[in-house]
Amino acid sequence: MRNIYDKIVGFRAELVERCQRAKRSQKTLVLTTGVWDLLHEGHLVYLTEARMLGDFLAVGVNSDAHVKTIKGSGRPIINERQRAFMVAGFECVDLVYTFDDRLDIVKAVEPSVFVMSETSHANPNEGERLVQQQVVKEKGGRVVIFGPQRQCSTTEIIRRIRCL
Structure with missing residues (x-):
């Protein structure tokens, strides 16, 4: 297994x-982005399926500040450094980068395939998502849009924990 730390890049230029x-190595580069908070089976299935669309999977991890704007003040549960580390631990992932700007990461990576989830595609920032697709x-x-992962969701896990 590759060194997890080698998969995590901290600067846009390195990304x-x-x-x-x-x-340049003729690899089909796949990009996907997400919060990746409280990792669960659905996340692994999603990332594994994304990796199957190419030879190199780059994963964007939303920064803590960005997560708060899209999920609310109680999120993320796990900080961005830890979320990036956990995502990098998956064998199917080749590169991880924490980002604030959804459009900038797409412009920086210039993926052959950009994978989006149906749930994030239908979010209130749909205009922003359409611009991402246009750039790709x-x-x-x-652009490949995956259907919802039915196995589990972070929001559902948080709801169940709150009911304990």
Whole structure:
């Protein structure tokens, strides 16, 4: 297994360089993004299926500040450093980057395939999501939207814990 720490990049320039290196090696670069809070089976299924669409999976982890704006003040439960580390621990993941700007990460990575979940695609920031898709397509990539993961959800886990 690769070193988990080697999979985590801290600077945009390093993200760009590592993704360009993968493309120069003729790898199909897949990008997906998410909160990845309280990891569960659905997350692993999603990431594994995303990886099957290419040869190199880059995963964006929403920063703590960004998560608060999209999920509310009680989130995330797990901080961004720990979430990035946990995501990097999955064998199917090749690269992890914590980000604030959804559009910037797509522009930086220029993925061959951009994977989105149906639930995030239908969120209140739909206009922003449409711009992401447009940028991917303009660069010759394609967008794949996965259906909802029925096994579990972080929101449901939090709800069950609160009921204890």
